[in-house]
Each structure stands twice: as C-alpha cells, then as structure tokens.
Amino acid sequence: MTADVVATRRAAPRSGARRLLSRHWYAWAMTAPVVIVMLVLVGYPLVRGVYLSLTDATEGNMGRTIGMNVIPSTYEFVGLKNYADILTSSEFLGRLAWTVVWTVVCVALHVGIGLGLAMLLNRPMRLRSLYRILLVLPWAVPAFVSAFIWRYLLNGEFGVVNAMLRAAGFAGIAWLDDPFWAKVSVIACNVWLGVPFMMLALLGGLQAIPRELHEAAEVDGATPWQRFRHITLPGLRPVSNTVVLLGTIWTFNQFPVIFLLTKGGPGGATEILVTYAYRQAFEGIRNYSGSAAWGMVILALLVVMATVYRRALRQQGEAW
Amino acid sequence: MSRAAPAGAWSRDRRSPGKSIALHLTLIAASIVSVFPVAWLVLTSLKPRTVIETASVAPIDHPTLANYTQVLGETRFLTWAANSVVVSLITAVLGVLLSATTGYAVSRFRFPGFRTVMWMLLITQMFPVAILIVPIYNLMAGLGLINQFPSLVIAYLTSTVPFCAWMMKGYFDTVPVTIDEAGRVDGLSPFGTFWRLILPLAKPGLAVAAFYSFITAWAEVAYATAFMTGDDKYTLAVGLSQFVGQHKAEWGLLTASSVLIAIPAAVVFLLVQRHLVTGLTAGATKA
Numbered sequence: 001m002t003a004d005v006v007a008t009r010r011a012a013p014r015s016g017a018r019r020l021l022s023r024h025w026y027a028w029a030m031t032a033p034v035v036i037v038m039l040v041l042v043g044y045p046l047v048r049g050v051y052l053s054l055t056d057a058t059e060g061n062m063g064r065t066i067g068m069n070v071i072p073s074t075y076e077f078v079g080l081k082n083y084a085d086i087l088t089s090s091e092f093l094g095r096l097a098w099t100v101v102w103t104v105v106c107v108a109l110h111v112g113i114g115l116g117l118a119m120l121l122n123r124p125m126r127l128r129s130l131y132r133i134l135l136v137l138p139w140a141v142p143a144f145v146s147a148f149i150w151r152y153l154l155n156g157e158f159g160v161v162n163a164m165l166r167a168a169g170f171a172g173i174a175w176l177d178d179p180f181w182a183k184v185s186v187i188a189c190n191v192w193l194g195v196p197f198m199m200l201a202l203l204g205g206l207q208a209i210p211r212e213l214h215e216a217a218e219v220d221g222a223t224p225w226q227r228f229r230h231i232t233l234p235g236l237r238p239v240s241n242t243v244v245l246l247g248t249i250w251t252f253n254q255f256p257v258i259f260l261l262t263k264g265g266p267g268g269a270t271e272i273l274v275t276y277a278y279r280q281a282f283e284g285i286r287n288y289s290g291s292a293a294w295g296m297v298i299l300a301l302l303v304v305m306a307t308v309y310r311r312a313l314r315q316q317g318e319a320w
Numbered sequence: 321m322s323r324a325a326p327a328g329a330w331s332r333d334r335r336s337p338g339k340s341i342a343l344h345l346t347l348i349a350a351s352i353v354s355v356f357p358v359a360w361l362v363l364t365s366l367k368p369r370t371v372i373e374t375a376s377v378a379p380i381d382h383p384t385l386a387n388y389t390q391v392l393g394e395t396r397f398l399t400w401a402a403n404s405v406v407v408s409l410i411t412a413v414l415g416v417l418l419s420a421t422t423g424y425a426v427s428r429f430r431f432p433g434f435r436t437v438m439w440m441l442l443i444t445q446m447f448p449v450a451i452l453i454v455p456i457y458n459l460m461a462g463l464g465l466i467n468q469f470p471s472l473v474i475a476y477l478t479s480t481v482p483f484c485a486w487m488m489k490g491y492f493d494t495v496p497v498t499i500d501e502a503g504r505v506d507g508l509s510p511f512g513t514f515w516r517l518i519l520p521l522a523k524p525g526l527a528v529a530a531f532y533s534f535i536t537a538w539a540e541v542a543y544a545t546a547f548m549t550g551d552d553k554y555t556l557a558v559g560l561s562q563f564v565g566q567h568k569a570e571w572g573l574l575t576a577s578s579v580l581i582a583i584p585a586a587v588v589f590l591l592v593q594r595h596l597v598t599g600l601t602a603g604a605t606k607a
Contacts (some may be wrong), residue, residue, distance in 0.1 A: 026429070152571055154569075
C-alpha cells in the first residue's frame with residue numbers, strides 16, 4: 001500500500017501542482033508532531049487560561065477532590081472585571097515600569113559586555129581557551145544555584161561583599177533589604193549569569209565574518225572604528241537579531257533570579273510582572289482568575305513587542 | 321605594521337606590547353568577576369558553620385567536610401537529585417524526538433502554514449510561566465497529577481519543544497543545502513534525505529538541543545515549586561530553597577549542595593560546549 005503511494009508519487013510529473021503537493025505533504029507531516037503537541041499542551045491550557053481570566057476562580061471556589069468527595073466548582077463568569085481591575089490598579093504601572101527598566105538594562109549590559117568580551121576573545125593570543133572557559137563558567141552553573149550563590153554573597157550579615165566593604169573601611173550595604181540596592185543586586189546577578197551566552201553567540205557570529213573583509217577594509221585605509229561600524233556590526237546582524245530578541249524575552253520572563261534572590265522584595269521593589277502573577281496564584285489565598293488575567297496581559301505585551309521587533313527586521317529586509 | 325605577515329597571524333603580529341597588556345588585564349579582570357562567586361561558593365562550603373556566620377574574608381578557615389557529610393547523610397539531597405535527573409532526562413528525550421523533524425521542515429521547506437508555524441514557535445517560547453502555570457496546574461489537579469513527575473514533564477515540554485525546534489532549525493540552516501540536493505538527485509525522498517543524510521550530520525545539534533532541554537528542566541523553579549508539594553518529590557531547585565527559609569538559613573548546607581550540583585553541571589557543560597563548536601564547524605565541511 002505504502003509502496004504504491006510512493007511509486008505513484010515517483011511516477012508523477014516532476015513539475016506542476018502535483019510535485020508541489022507532495023513536497024508540502026512531507027513538510028506538513030514533519031511539522032505535525034510539534035503542531036499537535038503545541039495544540040494539546042499549549043493551546044488547550046491557553047484557552048482554559050483565557051476562560052479562567054474571565055471568571056472569579058480562587059482557591060476557595062475551584063472544584064477539587066478530597067479523598068472520595070468531589071467538590072464541584074462554584075466560580076462564576078465575570079466578564080472583563082479582572083482585566084479592568086488590573087489596568088486601573090496602581091500596581092500595574094509600577095510593575096510594568098520596573099519590568100521595562102529591568103529588561104532594558106539587563107539586555108543592554110548583556111549585549112554590550114558580551115560583544116566587548118567576544119571581540120577581545122576573537123583574536124589570536126595566549127591563554128585564549130583558558131579565558132574562554134573561565135568566562136563561560138557563570139553560564140555553566142544552573143541559574144537557581146547562581147541565585148543562591150548571590151543571595152549568600154550579598155547577604156547583609158554574612159555576605160562576602162559586605163565583609164570586603166567593611167574590611168576596606170566602608171559601611172556595609174543592605175543589598176537585598178533596601179529597595180534601590182535590591183534592584184541593583186538582581187540586575188548584577190542577572191547580568192553575571194547572562195553575559196556568557198551573549199559572548200559565545202556573538203563570538204560565533206564574529207568568527208563567521210570572512211577575515212578578507214577586514215583585511216580589504218584595512219588595505220583601503222579604514223580605521224578600527226569604521227571597520228567595527230561597517231563590517232563587524234552588519235556581519236553580526238543575523239546572530240545579534242536573534243539573541244537580542246531571545247535575551248529580551250528571557251529577561252522579561254526571568255523568574256528564578258528574582259524569585260530566589262529577593263522573592264520580589266523588599267516590599268515588592270524588585271517584583272516584575274511574571275513573579276507578581278505567580279505569587280497571585282500560589283501564595284496566600286490563591287487567586288487563580290486574577291493571576292490568569294495577569295498572564296494574558298503579559299502575553300499581550302510580549303506579542304506587541306515581538307510584532308514591533310519583526311517590523312523592524314522586515315524594514316531591514318531580513319524577515320521570514 | 322608588516323603587510324607580509326602570514327594571514328593566520330594578522331592580528332597578533334601587529335599588536336603593541338601596551339595593547340597586549342591591556343587586552344590581558346581586561347580579560348583577567350573579567351575572568352575574576354566571572355569566577356569569583358563560584359570560587360567563593362566552593363571555599364565557603366568547606367568552612368564550618370561558626371566561621372560562615374562570622375563573615376570572615378579569609379579564603380580558607382578551619383576547612384572541614386562537615387557540610388557535605390550533613391547534606392548527603394541528613395537531608396534528602398540525593399532523592400531530590402534523582403528526581404531532577406529523572407524529570408530532566410525524560411523532558412530532554414521527548415523534546416528532541418518531537419521537534420527534530422519540525423526543525424528540518426522549517427529550515428528547508430516553504431509550505432503553506434510555514435509562517436504560522438514559525439510564529440507559533442516564536443510566541444510559545446515567549447510564554448512566561450505566568451500564562452500557562454495556572455491552567456496547567458488546574459488541569460493537573462483535575463487529573464490527580466499534582467506532586468507527580470508527569471505533570472512537571474508536561475509543563476516543561478510546553479517550552480522545550482518549541483525551543484528545540486527553533487534551535488534545530490538554526491542548526492539545520494548551517495548544513496549546506498547542496499547535501500540535500502545531492503540526496504534528492506540520488507533519488508531519496510525528503511524524509512529519506514532528512515533521515516539518512518542530514519540527521520547523522522546534525523547529531524551535535526541534536527545533542528545540544530537535548531542538553532538545553534535538560535538544563536532548562538533541571539534549573540526550572542516556578543512549576544517545580546508550585547506542583548511538587550511533598551518533600552520526597554522535590555527537585556533540586558525546590559529542595560535547596562528549604563535550606564534558606566524565612567526563619568533559618570543553613571548557608572553551610574546550601575553552599576555544599578550548590579557545589580555538588582554546580583561542579584558536575586559545569587563539567588558536563590564545558591564538555592558539550594566544545595562539542596558544540598567543533599560540531600558546528602566540522603560537520604558541514606566534512607560532508
């Protein structure tokens with residue numbers, strides 16, 4: 001049976017609609033596993049999440065099974081109430097503003113430092129592979145371990161950072177307990193663990209730029225800055241476009257660093273949208289519907305961001 | 321400034337000693353920043369509790385392995401480690417199996433629905449935990465899977481599958497299309513080309529995608545914290561938080577277990593790293 005189908009397809013004319021159809025058949029079959037998994041594991045929960053966000057579901061009225069007793073759900077449809085509550089709350093703008101600052105500062109530092117280090121590493125020198133290994137180390141450590149390491153380093157009483165400050169004659173800083181310094185701390189920790197990825201990705205991009213381009217530019221008398229501006233940066237674009245987008249998304253959604261380092265504290269100073277929505281759902285009285293609505297608002301923000309980004313890429317003629 | 325320098329050494333020959341020193345000093349400073357937290361972690365894990373709580377800046381002070389024996393003997397560290405390995409391994413294998421063909425299809429074919437699939441892969445990767453965690457939690461609760469490993473694997477697949485597909489697309493993009501064309505000329509079907517020619521070349525890419533899935537699952541905090549309620553089912557990320565709760569902080573236990581997690585993770589990571597780079601460059605040219 002299968003052999004017949006294959007034989008028929010082989011026998012089909014090598015041009016025209018039929019060949020197109022058979023090619024698409026393969027492509028569709030190959031994408032099917034991911035599409036199905038995504039529909040079941042992401043699509044269905046997503047639809048349910050949208051529905052929950054339009055109800056007043058909390059821990060109290062959610063259906064559950066205790067032993068043999070099945071308690072039915074008693075939550076009700078409330079329309080857009082949750083969204084109205086979020087968009088009119090002072091919490092929303094504050095969280096959004098800090099999330100944007102957090103994302104922009106972290107990604108700028110990731111890319112800036114990563115590019116700098118990649119360019120230093122992209123030249124022949126002694127000990128290059130040693131430097132490379134040492135600089136990649138923060139990435140090799142799992143993020144949750146890094147968050148715990150930093151929590152210890154920055155601990156007000158026992159932390160080595162404060163111990164060093166005191167040894168040098170300064171007063172210790174309440175790194176994780178002061179709203180401003182807590183923000184500095186989470187950014188520092190996230191930059192520390194995010195730079196290696198950018199460095200390696202950009203280093204790969206740099207190595208893909210043909211050396212002849214640099215040599216030709218040099219023969220033509222281009223200054224180092226001109227070479228950087230007109231050869232390195234354009235040559236990096238395929239890599240940098242992707243990693244900047246990924247980096248932005250990852251940082252925007254960065255959960256472990258903030259959750260484990262400060263728990264969003266002190267007093268919510270470091271709480272980004274994602275950690276806030278999580279705590280709504282799983283701490284105190286579990287507000288499932290409110291958290292689901294926060295999730296949808298976050299998703300809307302990300303979709304807007306990705307669309308704007310893709311527009312920008314398309315203007316450079318690089319969209320798919 | 322000798323123009324006659326061989327092409328392979330174009331840069332080193334022309335660097336002045338001053339520049340060389342500046343280059344190495346910068347890299348040494350960056351390396352110190354990069355290594356210090358990990359080094360200090362290792363050193364701290366070897367100190368007894370009393371020394372840790374005096375905030376001494378001495379690198380070595382009354383070295384002892386007491387923290388390690390306590391972590392391994394008196395806590396459930398080993399159970400948590402086993403849980404993490406099981407969950408991460410299943411996630412990685414499933415993630416790669418499900419996404420490999422899709423990565424190839426979106427790398428090579430332009431078909432109706434292509435843009436939709438690309439969008440889906442991109443958007444689902446952007447999903448923060450906050451979007452799916454509540455509905456998935458409720459669904460899992462309905463299925464009685466809370467505090468069971470399958471619930472975590474399912475939650476992790478929502479992010480690793482699109483990510484793997486995306487990564488493998490990038491990897492397949494680096495394999496020259498001429499190889500596919502040669503296969504097609506020799507009469508292989510598109511699937512045959514993928515299976516017999518491209519997949520063997522893409523083994524490093526598969527390994528790397530699997531590895532990423534593994535560490536994503538391994539280091540995940542939010543789902544694991546919400547879903548795993550019994551301390552025999554904790555993964556490492558959840559278990560470690562127990563050492564530094566709100567009321568007491570066992571820094572000795574925390575640092576020792578962090579070292580036990582970080583050292584193997586770092587070693588494996590650095591090995592895979594090399595595999596990744598040589599695989600990426602060698603794979604295409606050998607063919």
